[in-house]
Amino acid sequence: WKDDIKIDQEAVASYVGGEFAPNGGAHSGRNWGAFDIQKEVIDLCPTRCMKYEGGKLAIYTKECTRCMHCINVMPRALHIGDDRGVPILAGARAPILDGAQMGYLIVPFIKVEEVSDGIKEVIDSIWNWWVEEGKNRERLGELIKRQGFQKLLEVTEIGPVAQHVLEPGQTPYIFWKEDEVPGGWDRDITEFREIHQR
Numbered sequence: 111w112k113d114d115i116k117i118d119q120e121a122v123a124s125y126v127g128g129e130f131a132p133n134g135g136a137h138s139g140r141n142w143g144a145f146d147i148q149k150e151v152i153d154l155c156p157t158r159c160m161k162y163e164g165g166k167l168a169i170y171t172k173e174c175t176r177c178m179h180c181i182n183v184m185p186r187a188l189h190i191g192d193d194r195g196v197p198i199l200a201g202a203r204a205p206i207l208d209g210a211q212m213g214y215l216i217v218p219f220i221k222v223e224e225v226s227d228g229i230k231e232v233i234d235s236i237w238n239w240w241v242e243e244g245k246n247r248e249r250l251g252e253l254i255k256r257q258g259f260q261k262l263l264e265v266t267e268i269g270p271v272a273q274h275v276l277e278p279g280q281t282p283y284i285f286w287k288e289d290e291v292p293g294g295w296d297r298d299i300t301e302f303r304e305i306h307q308r
Contacts, residue, residue, distance in 0.1 A: 122166075198215075
């Protein structure tokens, strides 16, 4: 989904009040104490996009990465939005030494109504690239690893988005080209120092 998470404030109050068991009752085998929305939901949000103040839960959707932790903990109170779609992933592999690896996220979101046309265009461009550039018996994931994710984005004409980054600071997929940088690579160092003073 792409729009806001639907919040039922009455159900949130029921979770906080202990009327509903968190996690759909999955952890009911032992006495874990009273449900603490701050510790069990707000503090465990990876992007810190949630807050609970004055008995109301608020979610800042622009920061939400749709990890669904909050929905899993409070399924009666939180529901996915109405603007639904599917992602496209490709290139999953299971090398012997590295173990099974999930495919690369190519398109984070395509609306459900547009699935057939959108998927066909992306698959055709990837298929043609793999036919021309792939080595004998080389799988798509191996081709992506060999030529780079940026090459895949160029072939599919998909613009880079934040969801394409696997691990921030670890695997930069997108590199700027000189014509994409205002002023190119050659810059005046004095002008740079005037803008960026210590």
